[in-house]
Every structure is written in C-alpha cells, then in structure tokens.
Amino acid sequence: MDVTFLLDTATEAARAVGPRLRAAFRSRPAVSTKRDFHDPVTEHDRAAEETIRAVIDARTPYSTIVGEEGGTTGSGDLVWYVDPIDGTANFAAGLPFFCVSIAVAHRGELVAGIVYDPVREDEFTATTQGAWCNGDPLSSAGATRDREAMLLSSYPTPRDLDVDGEQALRRYSRFVTSFSAVRKPGSAALKLAHVAAGWADAAYGTRSNPWDVAAGALLVRRAGGVYLGDPLVKGDYLAHVGGFDLSASVLAEVAPP
Structure with a gap:
C-alpha cells in the first residue's frame, strides 16, 4: 500500500472542486434540507461529491466510497470517507469557514487524509508518516489548561x-x-x-x-x-x-x- 499515492489521490480530488466552490461562494445558492432545516444542502455539495468520486474511482477503482451525499458505493479493502462541503451552512450564507474533507482507511486503519480550505487555500494533509499544512510539518501544541x-x-x-x-x-x-x-x-x-x-x-x-x-x-x-x-x-x-x-x-x- 502506497500512502503517498493515496494522499495524492485525496489531494487531487479535493483540489478538483476548489474552483467551483470558490466561484459559488457568496452567491447565496439555493438551499434545500435533509433531516431538518438545521441540515442544509446545496447543488454544489452534490456536484462536488460527484467530482470527488470520479477522481477516486479513476485512481483506485477497487475501493469503497462513503460520502455524505451519495451514501456507500463500491467494495474493497480501501474505504474513502468524503464530505464535499463540511460546513454547508457557512458556505451557503457566505461565512468563510468550510472545507473539503477526504480520508481513506485500509482495513479499518486511517492511512491518509486531507482537509482543504478552498477560500484560504490551506491544505491540511496527513498520512501514517506525519501531518502538514501547505507542506510544512504540523505540531499540535498550545495551552495546557x-x-x-x-x-x-x-x-x-x-x-x-x-x-x-x-x-x-x-x-x-x-x-x-x-x-x-x-x-x-x-x-x-x-x-x-x-x-x-x-x-x-x-x-x-x-x-x-x-x-x-x-x-x-x-x-x-x-x-x-x-x-x-x-x-x-x-x-x-x-x-x-x-x-x-x-x-x-x-x-x-x-x-x-
């Protein structure tokens, strides 16, 4: 298993939807709801997930994809977890705190993932080898109490x-x-x-x-x-x-x- 390849796949998929989300941001897109009115969804959530799925399917065809919008498809030892827009309410209203989240697990162990902020172009990535933001190593340190x-x-x-x-x-x-x-x-x-x-x-x-x-x-x-x-x-x-x-x-x- 090549975790670098898996991270590259996640990164390509996340970045593929960046232009669409930036173009739609602060356009006040139409909003529908899922569970209730606190759970919004837009056409961009669905379209972004379709794009992400297409990239993953092309690069790792024998895998499972679990997406917020499209449910579970495929089968295999690799399982991808996809949220095309995490923070849809913020995205729809024009508040710049939302992201694309993609992770992949191999036989139940998380091995690679990306959280991509398309507004700030911050790319948080991780594998079993470490974690980075825009290529610089991350160190989770701060307050103690x-x-x-x-x-x-x-x-x-x-x-x-x-x-x-x-x-x-x-x-x-x-x-x-x-x-x-x-x-x-x-x-x-x-x-x-x-x-x-x-x-x-x-x-x-x-x-x-x-x-x-x-x-x-x-x-x-x-x-x-x-x-x-x-x-x-x-x-x-x-x-x-x-x-x-x-x-x-x-x-x-x-x-x-």
Missing part, C-alpha cells in the same frame, strides 16, 4: 438540546465559564485541522459522522495531539493539543472512552 485555552465546539446542537435539555445548557455554561474562549464556527473537519495546527486548543462534537471527522482525526493524531472517539463510527469526539491537561479540564466529563 482551560483558562488559557480556546475551545471550538458546536455543542449544544438542536439535537443535544432535544435529548439533554437543561443539562446541555448547564454543561455549555461550564464550558463558557471555564475556557478562555469558546467559539462555534461550524465544520468539524476544519476545527480539528486547527487543533492539529495549534491554532485552537480543543474541539468537541456530538453525533458526528465518519466523513465529518476521519481526516481531522488523523491530522490531530499525526501532529502530536490527542483525538478521543472512534472516527470511523458515528458518535462523539474530543480532540486537544498535545500537553493539554484533560484530567483537570471541564471537558473530562464528556470525554469519549
């Missing part, structure tokens, strides 16, 4: 409020009062990339899908940070920079096993 740290989290989501009610609000209150800053920028993949780069100190999310977090999880781990949760199974995740004291953090109460 809550009061000095920035937390990126979409918690509580509407689903969290439905399930946990007042408990979710009390937990969010603890986050806000414990951390130096809490931000809800959207896009799990890009949040994880920023933790991998040391541009933020922690990220937390609930009920995330593999296409949301697989590439970001690999980035964090290969950059020397910590990612908790199974990125290949729908569920909660917690990531933080290396050296952060999770045991003394308010996040310890939500840390996945």
